[in-house]
Amino acid sequence: MGLLEGNFALLLFLATLVTGLYWLAEKFYFLPRRKQAALDLEKASELRLAELKKMGITQVDQVVPDAQARLLMQPWWLDWTAGLFPVIVAVFLLRSFLFEPFKIPSGSMIPTLLVGDLILVNKFHYGVRLPVLNTKITDGTPPQRGDVMVFRYPPKPSLDYIKRVVGVPGDEVAYINKRLTVNGKVIDTTALPDFFDEDQMRYFKQFEEKLGDKPHRLLNDDDRPAFVQGADDFAFRKNCQYSVEGVVCKVPEGQYFMMGDNRDNSLDSRYWGFVPDKNIVGKAFFVWMNFGSLKRIGAFN
Known part of the structure; x- marks a missing residue:
C-alpha cells in the first residue's frame, strides 16, 4: 500500500x-x-x-x-x-537524484518486503527526474518485468506505492484462477513451505515465481476468491476484461501493470489500473534496516 x-x-x-x-x-x-x-x-x-x-x-x-x-x-x-x-x-540532492529511503507500512509485498522494512530506492536507474515535477531529464533503463518499483499512486499522486512490475507496455497480462500469464506464456511457480504471517497468526501458501531473470517469492490465500472485487473506473479500463476467474489486461504504451507479491492481499493494477511512466519514482533494491529483525538487511529481488 x-x-x-x-x-x-x-x-x-x-x-x-x-x-x-x-x-x-x-x-x-x-x-x-x-x-x-x-x-x-x-x-x-x-x-x-x-x-x-x-x-x-x-x-x-x-x-x-x-x-x-x-x-x-x-x-x-x-x-x-x-x-x-x-x-x-x-x-535534497541525495534524495532527489541518487537514493531515497522509504518505510514499508503494509503487507502487500510480503514475503519479499515485510512491514517495518526500511528500504533504499535508486532514483536514477530509470532515468533522472526533476524534483517535485518528476519530469524525466535523462533516459535510463526501462522498467523490466520483475522489478520492484516505487511510484506515485495514480488515483492519489501524493501517495507513494511499491509493487512489482508484471507487465510492460504492449504486454497482455492475465491473472486467471491465481495463475499469472504474460503474452500467452504461463509463469511457472514452484511450491515452497507455507509462510506464517505473525501479524495475522495464520499460514499462507507460498510459491517461487520467475519474471524475466528475477526469481521471487509470492503468497496466495486459499480463502480468497480468484475474481477481482470492486475494481475502480480507471484510465484505459477498456483494456481489461474481468470475469469470475480473474482479469486479462492489455498494457497501453507508456504504462505499466503492477502487482503485489502478497497476491490476495494487495490493492494493485487489478483494482486501480495502470501506472504511467510519469509516476515512476525509482527502483527499490535494498533493505537497510528493520528494527524488529536485523537479518532483514540486504538486497532483494
Missing part, C-alpha cells in the same frame, strides 16, 4: 530554497556588514589608544577583541537558516 502521504519532496525543496536564500544573504550581505563593523571598531579603538597615549595614559583595558568576536558572531536565526543550508541541500 502507500509508503508516504504528503509531498515531502516539495517541503524539502522549499526548505532548500528558503535556507539557500538566507545562506546567500549571510554570505553577501550580513557577514560583510559584521566584518566591516568589527573593522570599524578596531580602527576606532586604535584612534582612541593613540589619543590616550598623547595624554600620557598607556594602561587601558583591552575589550576590543571580545567586542569584535560578538560582532562577528552569527545570530541564532541565521544559525537555524543559513547554517542548515549545506546539510539540507545535501539531503
